[in-house]
Amino acid sequence: MHDTAADAARFEELFQAVYLAFHRRDRKRSELSGASRAVLHHLAHTGPLTVGEAALHLDRAQSVVSEIVSQLERNGLLERERDPSDRRRTLIWLTPEGQDRLARDRAVLDRPRLAEALQAVPADTREALLAGLHALLDSGEKP
Template sequence: MSPRSPELSIAELTSVLENFTRMSIRLPSVQRLSFTTLSVLHTLSQRGPKRLTELTASEQVTQSAITQIVTKLERDGLVRREPDPSDGRAVLVHVTPAGAAIVDGRRAERIARLTELADQLTPAERAAIAAALPALARLVELSQQQH
């Protein structure tokens, strides 16, 4: 390979993404909730209402755990349950405006903190990240197609 197209090290990519994810999750200092609780709010905010069984699968937790999380979120006014119009025996979990505000607030705080950090990068480092964004977005897309 030429110096302009370095070989992709999947192990290095994995390590960097793991470290970046941990950093990114911890950037916001407000609304400290568990990772799984925040993940449920993000899932509902981005992908719309879900059945408990769908949340169990997407969040990779037990049915009992997701029921407890949703019950607590409901008690805190961050989600609500409504009958599933396609199956009266099932319920759909919806994010409430208060729950969406947590997601939006955490994203805004994360953007502010990442902006501060990115401002310390060189122009070449910023350009390299910008160039990688379409490929990273494509990896996410491919992953979602498999589920």
């Protein structure tokens, strides 16, 4: 009989070691303020919204969210567009640069370092590792 509790403890130790070996050390984790990050993350989850809708969802004053949106727009991370179903409404949405910035902000591992390390691992072992991680994630999603 296999001891899954021991496997879980071993996995936890290895996971922590992998995280410590490959987490990003290049700079401050985020170049975004907390408020800017919150707006970008929220839009990424909900899709385009009006400033008023975003303010309501984020439980902030519309003027505050409007100021954050204007700053993100000046920085090329958000854009305003007419709602195709109601031309009177203006929606805010992430630009491609905003989507890239958000992806970089979410990244916790140093991909170049990780890719270099994975390159030294045989291809079949890499595939087994990735398949195993997918299986673990899939099994954790079951009720």
